[in-house]
Amino acid sequence: MYFVIFGLPVAAVFAALQIFLCKKYEKKMIRLIPLFITLGIIASLGILLLDPVSSALAYYIDWGVLALVVYLVVGAIGSAMGTAAGWVIYLIFKKRKQNEA
Secondary structure (H helix, E strand, C coil), rough: CCCHHHHHHHHHHHHHHHHHHHHCCCHHHHHHHHHHHHHHHHHHHHHHHHHHHHHHHHHHHHHHHHHHHHHHHHHHHHHHHHHHHHHHHHHHHHHHHHHHC
């Protein structure tokens, strides 16, 4: 349910961003920006789930931390899937264009 509401739009945005960056720029570092954003989401989730951090946060705001963890997990999955889909779509169109030429 959460993935349909939040994850699929995130995946679509990341796929569109990846396709745009691959078509527009030749530098590899610029093309990898969506991957870096995905790794940042995963890193923030890892920091949040560390035992001292999560226990300190859960003591004050119990359901808010759970909701944040759920959104970060779904966002990380959606952004990773969107980035991968963007690369696949870009490479398919690039291969098709090379075969036509």
